Amino acid sequence: MPELPEVETVRRGLADLLPGRVVASAAHLNSPKSFPNAQHDVSQFLIGATIQSVRRRAKVLLVDLDSQHSLVIHLKMTGQLVFRGQEAFGAGHPNDSLIGELPDRSTRVVLGFRDGSHLYFNDQRKFGWVRLLPTLEIPNIDFMRKVGPEPLESDFTVSQFTERFQRRARTNIKAALLDQTVVAGVGNIYADESLWGAQIDPHRIVGSVSADEFSRLYTELRAVMNMAIDKGGSTDKNYVNAEGKRGSYMDFARVFRREGQACSRCGQQILKIRWAGRGTHYCAECQK
DNA sequence: CACTTGACCTGTCCGC
DNA sequence: TGCGGACAGGTCAAGT
Numbered sequence: 001m002p003e004l005p006e007v008e009t010v011r012r013g014l015a016d017l018l019p020g021r022v023v024a025s026a027a028h029l030n031s032p033k034s035f036p037n038a039q040h041d042v043s044q045f046l047i048g049a050t051i052q053s054v055r056r057r058a059k060v061l062l063v064d065l066d067s068q069h070s071l072v073i074h075l076k077m078t079g080q081l082v083f084r085g086q087e088a089f090g091a092g093h094p095n096d097s098l099i100g101e102l103p104d105r106s107t108r109v110v111l112g113f114r115d116g117s118h119l120y121f122n123d124q125r126k127f128g129w130v131r132l133l134p135t136l137e138i139p140n141i142d143f144m145r146k147v148g149p150e151p152l153e154s155d156f157t158v159s160q161f162t163e164r165f166q167r168r169a170r171t172n173i174k175a176a177l178l179d180q181t182v183v184a185g186v187g188n189i190y191a192d193e194s195l196w197g198a199q200i201d202p203h204r205i206v207g208s209v210s211a212d213e214f215s216r217l218y219t220e221l222r223a224v225m226n227m228a229i230d231k232g233g234s235t236d237k238n239y240v241n242a243e244g245k246r247g248s249y250m251d252f253a254r255v256f257r258r259e260g261q262a263c264s265r266c267g268q269q270i271l272k273i274r275w276a277g278r279g280t281h282y283c284a285e286c287q288k
Numbered sequence: 289c290a291c292t293t294g295a296c297c298t299g300t301c302c303g304c
Numbered sequence: 305t306g307c308g309g310a311c312a313g314g315t316c317a318a319g320t
Contacts, residue, residue: 001313059314076314125297127314171291180315188313237312277293278313
């Protein structure tokens, strides 16, 4: 669900809303993976700190504080980060919001700010987490050391892209695309969408994919992710942006959740199978 | 090291 | 209607 385009959409929203706000409180409702730090870390480095910037690396959000610490947040599958200003309270909620009054039963962490506004971390399935770490230590955590390059960076080239896959030469292209150590930020939706665009069958072994096919996949992956950011991400069930609103990429999806419909390129029926441990959507006629 | 599978969770949907 | 099971899919640990 939240993949690179969704996390980037949340980041942009929070980057407009959070910097300059001062943390006044941090409530930890029912999120066993969040705030494992000792309580004095929270009171020392979070409470009273001012938010400076909001960054993203892969599917991880980094909220930098002026205490040399950062909130490190992973939404995993059902995580949401929703900001509510003081004025939203009691006045109901915007009717284009997908969610109602907060906190609700999936709220795991609530940050309160000095001006009366709040940031809610909701997560139905409790896979996600919020941690507080020294900012300079973030590049050293296991995930950051292993994660691959950002596919949308302007200096990320097709030859780098192709070369990154060689470490997974014997597995299939769908599993390799989902491997965060190959390229950062690709999840199930954009793996299926980009393979359709590049006309590559998800079953293909990486070692058999030609340079020309990698070039198409590189172009399609970047195009699909950039378009998804443009559309505010994909809302299948849970995903919302920092204002609680849905994204519209699913209206433009070509295969994801379109099983049984006609392929827009060749007219054949789109299939859904189980592959690489995931629901996989593709067109067997024009993806070879 | 490369690769695959299951665990982590909760809510929903489908078949009986 | 109730109930069990499959499914949703990001990452890590444990297995081959």
